[in-house]
Each structure stands twice: as structure tokens, then as C-alpha cells.
Amino acid sequence: MSKRKIDDVDTTNESSSKENTLGSEVTPSVIEQETKYFVELVKGDGSSDKVGGTLEVDAHFELKQLNELLNSEHFLNNDQQLPYSFFVNDVEIKDNIRDTLMKSIQDQLTPQAAKKLKQKEKGLNFVSTQDAPLRITFFPQALFRVRPVTRCTASLPGHSEAILSVSFSPDGTSVASGSGDATVRLWDLNTEMPQHTLQxxxxxxxxxxxxxxxxxxxxxxxxxxxxxxxxxxxxxxxxxxxxxxxxxxxxxxxxxxxxxxxxxxxxxxxxxxxxxxxxxxxxxxxxxxxxxxxxxxxxxxxxxxxxxxxxxxxxxxxxxxxxxxxxxxxGHAHWVNHMTMSxxxxxxxxAFDHECVPLxxxxxxxxxxxxxxxxxxxxGKNPVRLVTCSDDHTLILWEPAVSDKPIARMTGHQGIVNHVLFSPDGRMVASASFDKSIKVWDARNGKFMMTLRGHVGPVYQVSWSGDSRLLVSGSKDSTAKVWDLSNGRLMCDLPGHYDEVFSVDWSPDGQRVGSGGKDRVLKIWRQ
The missing domain is CATH 2.130.10.10 (YVTN repeat-like/Quinoprotein amine dehydrogenase)
Structure with missing residues (x-):
């Protein structure tokens, strides 16, 4: 079999005709002393098309190396280095292939079996053969990176009752706020001053x-x-x-x-x-x-x-x-409170792209x-997906064009789920609940990914940054918070409101976050 060398990766033009069974059926009994895997890179756009041939890679091949490989002339041949995320058995590769594969197998085992496997983990790797290559699915990420907002640049009074809704214009130049005082106010974000009061x-x-x-x-x-x-x-x-x-x-x-x-x-x-x-x-x-x-x-x-x-x-x-x-x-057993489309x-x-050119x-x-x-x-080639949330403490993932049966019921919240929102890239879903937490789910299969804890009151609303890497939340505890989705940690607190924060929104251009609530003040947060 003829092979060509790319850095420390061997590739072959022959790809296996067999489906990969390593991910879903592998058990601890197939763990052996191996240092390399045969892998295939597969598009995550729903087509499952393979890119390039079957690769022989080191077990500790890292995320950065996978990105460089995929961008190379032997694969996607991109003129510039574009960012991608990679998954093995629905588990994202954040360090190297071997550790991710170990985690994906542990997730499929009983707690007792997983504990035994973890005890044997050191120095062990997984077998993959040319007949059953490991499938690594990749997804494009946003070319731009939104910086987290950290400071309040404007506290805008004017409403005489609570602010119930905050929404940025699609070009990111204005923000509208709706209030219990029966008015809508438009605010100019360039001057951070009132623009119009709609009565x-x-x-x-x-x-x-x-x-x-x-x-x-x-x-x-x-x-x-x-x-x-x-x-x-x-x-x-x-x-x-x-x-x-x-x-x-x-x-x-x-x-x-x-x-x-x-x-x-x-x-x-x-x-x-x-x-x-x-x-x-x-x-x-x-x-x-x-x-x-x-x-x-x-x-x-x-x-x-x-x-x-x-x-x-x-x-x-x-x-x-x-x-x-x-x-x-x-599917739901109680009121359906909100829904979101992929x-x-x-x-x-x-009408606007990331540059927000005037229309x-x-x-x-x-x-x-x-x-x-x-x-x-x-x-892409995927049908539109819906996620609904309910007073029954659950969410349901639907693919209505394919079936009227749920893809997955997402359980874990201990209170009313009030708000749900797809990430801009359509790969994650965030849910806000009265149990004081935010949960993040895989939008492809409804699997739980992480819980974001830090609020001490019910969480009313969430909003994603345009690059799908950050999330902002508003809560009854009078704070907004910014979360880093790469590690599931609180990135920064946005204190300053004197009462409950009912609504938050991240501007489509990524430059600002708006928040409003019971204290009747609209706050604008910037980097």
C-alpha cells in the first residue's frame, strides 16, 4: 500500500468501505498497548462525506495538529488557516485523540466499569485497524472571535417601569427596549443616548x-x-x-x-x-x-x-x-414556554453579514x-431543528420535517425551564431555568454537555455571542454573567443592576451586550 508522509502523519488514498464501529461498540477488552490510530476525517454538515483518505496518526495527536492537517493542501487546501472543532463519538477533542476516546468510552460504561477503566488508563491506548478506522467529525468555527464584555459603558434611564424586553437591531447600530410603562424606546449605540420614545x-x-x-x-x-x-x-x-x-x-x-x-x-x-x-x-x-x-x-x-x-x-x-x-x-407534560430554531x-x-454594511x-x-x-x-443538508422548553422541567429536540417524534428529551433541570436558544452555528443549545442554572446541550443529539452555575436566583434569559464561544445570562439575582463555553466556566460578572434582570441580548456584531430589568435602567456593556 502506497503512503505519503505529512509531517508526522501517514495518509493513504484508500479509505475503508466499512462503517466505523470503534466508537459505539468499543469496550475495555480492546484496550491494548498501541501508540497510533487509523482515523478518517468526516464532515459534520449532515453529509458525512470523508475528506482525504485514512490517516495513521499518533495517539496523542492534538487539536492544533488536527487543524493544521485539515487546512493543508492534501485535504481542504485552504488559503489561510481556518478554525475547526473535532469530535470523536460526540465528544469534542480539546486536548488529544487518545484522551478524548477514553472519555467517550467512559461515558458509555456503568460507573463501576468506568472506575475500573480509569484505574487502567495510564499508559494504555486503543486499537484501531485499517478495517475499522476511527471517525473524527469536524465542524467549521467562526472566523472572527468575539471578545467578552467586561464593563458597563452606559446606564440609560428613561423608562418609568420595569424593562421587559431588550433587542438589538440586526446591523448592531441601535437597541430597542420595551417596558411596563407602555412605551418602546430606541437608543443610539454610537452616542449611547436616547433616540426615540415610541408611545x-x-x-x-x-x-x-x-x-x-x-x-x-x-x-x-x-x-x-x-x-x-x-x-x-x-x-x-x-x-x-x-x-x-x-x-x-x-x-x-x-x-x-x-x-x-x-x-x-x-x-x-x-x-x-x-x-x-x-x-x-x-x-x-x-x-x-x-x-x-x-x-x-x-x-x-x-x-x-x-x-x-x-x-x-x-x-x-x-x-x-x-x-x-x-x-x-x-411530548411535553406541562406548558411549553419557549422554543428556538436552528x-x-x-x-x-x-440583510446583514458580519460586516453590517448599511442597506x-x-x-x-x-x-x-x-x-x-x-x-x-x-x-446545509440538515433539516431545521427545534428545541422546546417547558414547565415540566424538560426540553425536547425535534426534527419536524423528518418525524413528529422527538429526537431526544433533555432532562436534568430541577425547575421550570423558561428560555432556550440555539447557538449561532446551530451546534449547541443553552437553556435558562428557575433552578438557578444554565445547561448546554449538543444540538445534534440532545446530549447534555455542561451546567453553568453561579447565579443565586432564577435565570430568566440567555443570549449567545455571534461566534458561539460565549454566552450571557440575566437573573433574578440582579446580575448578568458572561460564560466561556470552551471550558464551561464563568468568565466575568456584570454587576450594577439594582434589581432583577429580565432581559439580555448580545448585539449581532458582537460589540455590546444590553440588559434591562426591574430597576428600569438599560445597561450597555462593552469589551
């Missing part, structure tokens, strides 16, 4: 949502009304959108790549319905009915599907064209095509 609601504003072109802001609240405002001047785009009979609990714009004019908006309510509005004509196009209790969250998918979850314990999928319910997902971050960014009216179609390409790239 018109008569009760608490529960949710605010930016259009994906960054030109409009929608708000809904306890007055049963949806209002849409121009971000540039703070004026209403038309009449108030009336029709709901109870509180408006959630809002979702039609994706930018589906309609660059951003005319349509979905709203959900405690009146058990979802309404689709034409904001240009200020009228309701149609109503989606079927839930038997209050709807708690609504999402508008990139393929035209609308997702909703409710206190009737179900999740429903709706076809916008046929205006009908296409699937009902059952494509949520890229849809939120809408020009004569380039709408060009930007729409670019947005569609970014969406397709993020989605």
Missing part, C-alpha cells in the same frame, strides 16, 4: 422585534395590540394592528430572503391564535387557529413554515401558503440573494 400602547409592552432589514420595529403587549414603527424617526408605519383578544406574547417577521420588503409579521397571543399581518396595509391577512390554550412563542422559518408552541402542551407547524396546520408535535440567528441577521434601497435584491445564500450555507 401608543396602553399597557405593558411584552415583546419587541426588529424587521430583518433593520428599518422597522414591531411591539406587542398586554393591550392586545401590535404596533409597527419606523426606526429612523420613531413614527408609526400605519394604524395599530388590532384583532387579538388577549395579550400579544410573541412576534416574528417573515425572513428577508423570502421578502426583502419585510411586509409581513406574525404575532401570537394568549387568545390561542396566530395572526399574519401586512404591515404596509395595516391589516390582518389571515388567522391561524387550532391551539386550545395561550400561544407562548412563534417563529417564522426560512422555508415558509411558521412554528408555534402553547400552553396546550403542543407545538404546531403551519403552512403559510395553504394557511393550515401541517403537523402537531406532542436557523434563528441567521434569520435574525437578515441601500437599490441593492435590496442583491442583498436578498446574499441572505438566501447565507441561509442555505447554514442549513
Amino acid at each position: 401608543g400602547h396602553t399597557h405593558w409592552v411584552l415583546c419587541v422585534q426588529w424587521s430583518p432589514d433593520g428599518k422597522k420595529v414591531a411591539s406587542g403587549g398586554k393591550d392586545n395590540i401590535v404596533k409597527v414603527w419606523w426606526a429612523s424617526n420613531g413614527k408609526k408605519t400605519g394604524k395599530a394592528l388590532k384583532g387579538h383578544k388577549k395579550w400579544v406574547t410573541g412576534l416574528a417577521w417573515e425572513p428577508f430572503h423570502a421578502d426583502s420588503s419585510c411586509r409581513r409579521l406574525a404575532s401570537c397571543s394568549k387568545d390561542e391564535t396566530i395572526r399574519i399581518w401586512d404591515v404596509s396595509l395595516s391589516k390582518c391577512e389571515f388567522t391561524l387557529s387550532g391551539h386550545s390554550k395561550g400561544v407562548t412563542s412563534v417563529k417564522w422559518g426560512g422555508d415558509g413554515t411558521i412554528y408555534s408552541c402553547a400552553q396546550d402542551l403542543t407545538v404546531r407547524l403551519w403552512n403559510v401558503d395553504s394557511k393550515s396546520c401541517t403537523k402537531i408535535l406532542h 436557523t434563528e440567528y441567521i434569520l435574525r441577521k437578515g 441601500e434601497d437599490d441593492k435590496l435584491e442583491e442583498r436578498r440573494v446574499e441572505a438566501k445564500a447565507r441561509y442555505d450555507d447554514v442549513l
Whole structure:
């Protein structure tokens, strides 16, 4: 067999036709005195395509060496060194292959067997043969790195009641806050000063949502009304959108790549319905009915599907064209509080990429095509996934296009799970719970990854940085905290609020975090 040498790695152009069985079936009985493994590098985009041939590598081959190898001319042939993460049997390689493989096997054993294996671990390695190479799955990471926010650069008073919702514009230049004082305020992030006060609601504003072109802001609240405002001047785009009979609990714009004019908006309510509005004509196009209790969250998918979850314990999928319910997902034993889509971050960014170039009216179609390409790239060959969280203390991972049965039920929280969010790269899910903890899960299979502990009160909300490496959380304990997902540790505390922190958001450009709560002050945090 002919081989070629790459540094200290041997490669062969022949790849095994057999499936790898080492990871899922290996037991302590196959541990022998070996110093090398035969491995295959496999794409993690759902295609499972192999890159290059079968490699013979040292057992202590490290993450940095794997990155250099994958970027080399014999494999991906990248012009520059791009970052990747690598997994063996769903366990991330953070040090070397051998230690990761040992951990993956220990995870599959009973506690007693794992203890015995650990006692034998020193000096031992695992056999892999050319007939059963070890499959190492790789995923691209963000090219940029978001630096953690560490200091408060602005404390912005103005609201006379608690701030219930904080949301950055998709281009990262403005932030909107909705409050119990029945107003929405827009703040200029360049000057960190008030920009506009949007008045018109008569009760608490529960949710605010930016259009994906960054030109409009929608708000809904306890007055049963949806209002849409121009971000540039703070004026209403038309009449108030009336029709709901109870509180408006959630809002979702039609994706930018589906309609660059951003005319349509979905709203959900405690009146058990979802309404689709034409904001240009200020009228309701149609109503989606079927839930038997209050709807708690609504999402508008990139393929035209609308997702909703409710206190009737179900999740429903709706076809916008046929205006009908296409699937009902059952699984939770109590109210479904919130849900998240694997494509949520890229849809939120809408017309903007990481450079956040201002949107020009004569380039709408060009930007729409670019947005569609970014969406397709993020989605890859995988169907859209959902994660729902509930008062039953659990989360459920779904793949609705494939099956109405859950992929996994994620258990471990000891209290109500209030908020859940996919990471921007779609590979992790973070959940915030009233048990004072945040848990992070593998979005591919629902496996538990880590618990983030540090808050001394219920955690209300979480938000990811754009590179999926950091997470910010807001809690009843009056603090926000920044977490490092590479090691699961608290990176820095963000103290300063005098009362509960209800809402946090990380700007899409990664530069700022916004937090607001019961003390009626919006705080902006920077690096």
C-alpha cells in the first residue's frame, strides 16, 4: 500500500468501505498497548462525506495538529488557516485523540466499569485497524472571535417601569427596549443616548422585534395590540394592528430572503391564535387557529413554515401558503414556554453579514440573494431543528420535517425551564431555568454537555455571542454573567443592576451586550 508522509502523519488514498464501529461498540477488552490510530476525517454538515483518505496518526495527536492537517493542501487546501472543532463519538477533542476516546468510552460504561477503566488508563491506548478506522467529525468555527464584555459603558434611564424586553437591531447600530410603562424606546449605540420614545400602547409592552432589514420595529403587549414603527424617526408605519383578544406574547417577521420588503409579521397571543399581518396595509391577512390554550412563542422559518408552541402542551407547524396546520408535535407534560430554531440567528441577521454594511434601497435584491445564500450555507443538508422548553422541567429536540417524534428529551433541570436558544452555528443549545442554572446541550443529539452555575436566583434569559464561544445570562439575582463555553466556566460578572434582570441580548456584531430589568435602567456593556 502506497503512503505519503505529512509531517508526522501517514495518509493513504484508500479509505475503508466499512462503517466505523470503534466508537459505539468499543469496550475495555480492546484496550491494548498501541501508540497510533487509523482515523478518517468526516464532515459534520449532515453529509458525512470523508475528506482525504485514512490517516495513521499518533495517539496523542492534538487539536492544533488536527487543524493544521485539515487546512493543508492534501485535504481542504485552504488559503489561510481556518478554525475547526473535532469530535470523536460526540465528544469534542480539546486536548488529544487518545484522551478524548477514553472519555467517550467512559461515558458509555456503568460507573463501576468506568472506575475500573480509569484505574487502567495510564499508559494504555486503543486499537484501531485499517478495517475499522476511527471517525473524527469536524465542524467549521467562526472566523472572527468575539471578545467578552467586561464593563458597563452606559446606564440609560428613561423608562418609568420595569424593562421587559431588550433587542438589538440586526446591523448592531441601535437597541430597542420595551417596558411596563407602555412605551418602546430606541437608543443610539454610537452616542449611547436616547433616540426615540415610541408611545401608543396602553399597557405593558411584552415583546419587541426588529424587521430583518433593520428599518422597522414591531411591539406587542398586554393591550392586545401590535404596533409597527419606523426606526429612523420613531413614527408609526400605519394604524395599530388590532384583532387579538388577549395579550400579544410573541412576534416574528417573515425572513428577508423570502421578502426583502419585510411586509409581513406574525404575532401570537394568549387568545390561542396566530395572526399574519401586512404591515404596509395595516391589516390582518389571515388567522391561524387550532391551539386550545395561550400561544407562548412563534417563529417564522426560512422555508415558509411558521412554528408555534402553547400552553396546550403542543407545538404546531403551519403552512403559510395553504394557511393550515401541517403537523402537531406532542411530548411535553406541562406548558411549553419557549422554543428556538436552528436557523434563528441567521434569520435574525437578515440583510446583514458580519460586516453590517448599511442597506441601500437599490441593492435590496442583491442583498436578498446574499441572505438566501447565507441561509442555505447554514442549513446545509440538515433539516431545521427545534428545541422546546417547558414547565415540566424538560426540553425536547425535534426534527419536524423528518418525524413528529422527538429526537431526544433533555432532562436534568430541577425547575421550570423558561428560555432556550440555539447557538449561532446551530451546534449547541443553552437553556435558562428557575433552578438557578444554565445547561448546554449538543444540538445534534440532545446530549447534555455542561451546567453553568453561579447565579443565586432564577435565570430568566440567555443570549449567545455571534461566534458561539460565549454566552450571557440575566437573573433574578440582579446580575448578568458572561460564560466561556470552551471550558464551561464563568468568565466575568456584570454587576450594577439594582434589581432583577429580565432581559439580555448580545448585539449581532458582537460589540455590546444590553440588559434591562426591574430597576428600569438599560445597561450597555462593552469589551
